[in-house]
Amino acid sequence: MNAQPQEWMDIQLTVNGERVSRRVAVRQHLVDFLREDLGLTGTHLGCEHGMCGACTVRVDGEIVRGCLVLAVQCDGAAIDTIEGVTATGEIATLQRAFHERNALQCGFCTPGMLIAAAELLARQPQATRAEIREHLSGNYCRCTGYEAIVDAVQTAARGGGQRV
Amino acid sequence: MKPPGARPPGSGTGYIGAALPRANAKRLIAGRGQYVDDLRLARMVHAAFLRSPYAHARIVSINGAEAAKAPGVVRIIAGAEVAGMCEPYVGVLTHVKGMRSAPQRPLAV
Numbered sequence: 001m002n003a004q005p006q007e008w009m010d011i012q013l014t015v016n017g018e019r020v021s022r023r024v025a026v027r028q029h030l031v032d033f034l035r036e037d038l039g040l041t042g043t044h045l046g047c048e049h050g051m052c053g054a055c056t057v058r059v060d061g062e063i064v065r066g067c068l069v070l071a072v073q074c075d076g077a078a079i080d081t082i083e084g085v086t087a088t089g090e091i092a093t094l095q096r097a098f099h100e101r102n103a104l105q106c107g108f109c110t111p112g113m114l115i116a117a118a119e120l121l122a123r124q125p126q127a128t129r130a131e132i133r134e135h136l137s138g139n140y141c142r143c144t145g146y147e148a149i150v151d152a153v154q155t156a157a158r159g160g161g162q163r164v
Numbered sequence: 165m166k167p168p169g170a171r172p173p174g175s176g177t178g179y180i181g182a183a184l185p186r187a188n189a190k191r192l193i194a195g196r197g198q199y200v201d202d203l204r205l206a207r208m209v210h211a212a213f214l215r216s217p218y219a220h221a222r223i224v225s226i227n228g229a230e231a232a233k234a235p236g237v238v239r240i241i242a243g244a245e246v247a248g249m250c251e252p253y254v255g256v257l258t259h260v261k262g263m264r265s266a267p268q269r270p271l272a273v
Contacts, residue, residue, distance in 0.1 A: 042195020082195030107192025
């Protein structure tokens with residue numbers, strides 16, 4: 001055992017399909033790594049204690065709170081952020097539904113909402129309204145409530161198919 | 165359920181109940197919005213506010229000497245110093261003549 005705790009660590013991971021190597025502080029959150037070290041500011045930091053869902057990103061295909069995961073825990077992992085899933089067109093149907101239903105005001109919660117909703121629709125393309133509400137219950141919107149958001153996700157669910 | 169006499173969404177001139185897509189929402193949906201926390205300026209530093217644990221009390225003294233020694237700390241600024249840089253504001257209600265708040269400072273003095 002080291003007498004001094006290790007403060008820095010080298011990590012290698014894949015972010016939005018690109019290989020990334022960085023030296024990071026072992027105490028740094030994944031969301032801070034994405035935002036500050038990689039400039040991917042589409043992922044937002046709301047509450048910083050796992051309540052609001054604004055920092056939702058995908059790690060190896062599963063959604064996580066970017067504020068509750070350390071960057072060093074993602075050594076070797078594949079991360080997808082809103083920038084990545086936008087560029088690939090993977091969530092284009094969902095994004096179109098959010099736009100058409102105007103399911104956002106300030107947009108701060110929206111990237112996290114989209115990433116969370118995309119996971120649900122990938123697993124359950126025909127998700128019901130109750131299932132959508134349950135799945136998004138960990139993502140807070142402080143502008144306007146959830147009616148339009150649930151409507152948009154439901155529209156995308158009916159649009160169906162693999163490309164949500 | 166609709167209240168009696170309500171128009172269907174989007175009918176007539178009523179916007180109420182209708183979804184109104186906004187062109188500028190597209191960048192927000194793509195994660196390309198820019199919020200204050202996204203700004204990175206040259207030589208930017210951050211402020212941390214340390215508030216009193218007491219809701220209503222008199223400040224006897226503030227000693228930031230130890231905190232100032234912490235690595236990365238640029239400066240400790242207390243309320244009395246801020247008061248010299250920034251005029252207090254006074255809240256008024258134009259339709260309630262004579263109603264004025266006490267002078268309000270950014271930090272307690």
